[in-house]
Amino acid sequence: xxxxxxxxxxxxxxxxxxxxxxxxxxxxxxxxxxxxxxxxxxxxxxxxxxxxxxxxxxxxxxxxxxxxxxxxxxxxxxxxxxxxxxxxxxxxxxxxxxxxxxxxxxxxxxxxxxxxxxxxxxxxxxxxxxxxxxxxxxxxxxxxxxxxxxxxxxxxxxxxxxxxxxxxxxxxxxxxxxxxxxxxxxxxxx
Amino acid sequence: xxxxxxxxxxxxxxxxxxxxxxxxxxxxxxxxxxxxxxxxxxxxxxxxxxxxxxxxxxxxxxxxxxxxxxxxxxxxxxxxxxxxxxxxxxxxxxxxxxxxxxxxxxxxxxxxxxxxxxxxxxxxxxxxxxxxxxxxxxxxxxxxxxxxxxxxxxxxxxxxxxxxxxxxxxxxxxxxxxxxxxxxxxxxxx
Numbered sequence: 030x031x032x033x034x035x036x037x038x039x040x041x042x043x044x045x046x047x048x049x050x051x052x053x054x055x056x057x058x059x060x061x062x063x064x065x066x067x068x069x070x071x072x073x074x075x076x077x078x079x080x081x082x083x084x085x086x087x088x089x090x091x092x093x094x095x096x097x098x099x100x101x102x103x104x105x106x107x108x109x110x111x112x113x114x115x116x117x118x119x120x121x122x123x124x125x126x127x128x129x130x131x132x133x134x135x136x137x138x139x140x141x142x143x144x145x146x147x148x149x150x151x152x153x154x155x156x157x158x159x160x161x162x163x164x165x166x167x168x169x170x171x172x173x174x175x176x177x178x179x180x181x182x183x184x185x186x187x188x189x190x191x192x193x194x195x196x197x198x199x200x201x202x203x204x205x206x207x208x209x210x211x212x213x214x215x216x217x218x219x
Numbered sequence: 220x221x222x223x224x225x226x227x228x229x230x231x232x233x234x235x236x237x238x239x240x241x242x243x244x245x246x247x248x249x250x251x252x253x254x255x256x257x258x259x260x261x262x263x264x265x266x267x268x269x270x271x272x273x274x275x276x277x278x279x280x281x282x283x284x285x286x287x288x289x290x291x292x293x294x295x296x297x298x299x300x301x302x303x304x305x306x307x308x309x310x311x312x313x314x315x316x317x318x319x320x321x322x323x324x325x326x327x328x329x330x331x332x333x334x335x336x337x338x339x340x341x342x343x344x345x346x347x348x349x350x351x352x353x354x355x356x357x358x359x360x361x362x363x364x365x366x367x368x369x370x371x372x373x374x375x376x377x378x379x380x381x382x383x384x385x386x387x388x389x390x391x392x393x394x395x396x397x398x399x400x401x402x403x404x405x406x407x408x409x
Contacts, residue, residue, distance in 0.1 A: 030221065030222050031220065031221065031222065032220050032221065032222040032224075032225040032348055032349070032352045033247075033251070033349070033352070034222075035222040036251050036254045036345050036348070036349070037254055039254070039256075041256060056401065057223075059401035059404070059405055060400075060401045061223070061226050062401065062404075063398045063399065063400070063401050063404060064226045064227055064229070064398065065344060066229075066231060066344075066347070066359050068361065070396050072398060072399055072404070074404060075404055075405075075406065076401070076404055076405045076406070077405075077406050077407075077408060078405055078406070078407045078408065078409075079408045080407070080408070080409045081408050081409055084408050095324075099324045099327060102327040103324065103327060108324075133361060134285075134289045134293065134298075134361070134362055135361060137289060137292040137293060138364070138365075140365050140379070143333060143336060144361055146333060146336070146337065146340075147336065147337070147339075147340035147343075147361075147381065147382065148340075149337075150336075150337035150338075150340035150341050150344075151340050151341065151343065151344035153337075153341065154255060154256075154340075154341035154344045154345065155226050155344065157256070158222055158226070158348075159222070159223070159226070162222045162223070169256050171258065171323060171324070171325060171334055171337075172324055174328070175328075175330050182408065189330070191337065192337065206260050208253045208254065208262060209253065209262055210250075210253070211246065211249035211250045211252065211253050211266070214249070214252075214253060214262070214264060214265055214266055215249055215265075215266045215267075215268055216265065216266070216267050216268070217267075217268045217269075217270070218267060218268065218269045218270070218271050218274050218372065219268075219270045219271055
């Protein structure tokens with residue numbers, strides 16, 4: 030698939046068929062993640078691939094708990110009707126874990142120690158593009174408490190869960206959400 | 220260009236020819252950035268396009284200052300010979316600025332208020348892929364003090380500079396840097 034088409038067509042998929050993801054396709058998606066750039070080429074990502082129904086259920090329950098908590102904290106009413114069933118439906122969850130010990134020069138900076146997360150985000154974007162290019166749906170999901178997710182996945186406390194990539198065959202085509210024009214987002218110093 | 224080819228071939232370019240970037244190409248690169256996903260579709264990015272030689276020089280000087288500072292802080296000897304002349308050479312710098320007020324539910328979390336930066340990182344990755352697809356070189360650069368960069372670019376203090384994308388025609392093809400295999404980076408909970 031053309032790179033422009035992949036970038037423009039990729040959308041967050043929130044409804045999946047139960048059919049499994051072909052292991053070769055999953056392999057290519059993970060490989061796409063590894064091609065992301067990273068500070069000092071530290072490749073600070075780890076991919077935890079969750080297919081176990083029990084563990085996906087635990088992630089779902091954590092998201093539900095986090096949703097209720099966020100509803101209280103935020104007062105945002107839309108969270109009442111926000112369903113996270115796609116965490117149960119998607120046959121594969123790829124949890125992207127970052128390693129803060131593999132960041133760049135920003136480790137010494139006041140607002141720093143975050144470049145390793147940026148690299149993980151670039152890896153997630155690559156994975157979403159790769160999934161779309163193979164006709165799979167993907168969703169970048171972050172509604173979880175990091176400490177709780179570490180517990181569920183047995184991740185050491187030094188590492189940082191950056192996002193969950195839900196993967197599977199789309200039940201229906203995701204709704205295309207519009208974007209503001211680049212010109213509205215751009216200021217030029219010429 | 221095929222999306223796989225773009226992801227696999229894209230490399231950090233650190234040497235640019237002085238030829239300007241075609242405005243249409245730059246427009247497409249910025250548009251590619253806007254196609255990134257973001258929390259609650261907040262599109263928390265702003266793109267500051269710097270073509271002014273004076274302002275590029277100021278960014279270069281800030282990077283040199285930051286390099287000397289980082290050399291002291293880190294004790295990393297490689298910083299002695301790390302040249303940042305590409306900041307002067309590259310005809311276009313796109314500084315990607317994030318808006319912390321446009322993050323997701325993570326604004327309420329202890330280790331949060333960072334999802335807007337992840338979205339900016341995804342936008343940067345899209346821009347780098349787009350640049351490569353058009354035969355341009357790109358570099359994701361972060362050696363700057365955020366407060367100083369805000370000053371140079373007249374960015375309000377509430378906003379967060381996430382990265383500088385250096386763009387131009389490559390002087391020579393970047394060296395392909397290898398990656399660890401995805402299998403080495405993956406743990407499966409099946």
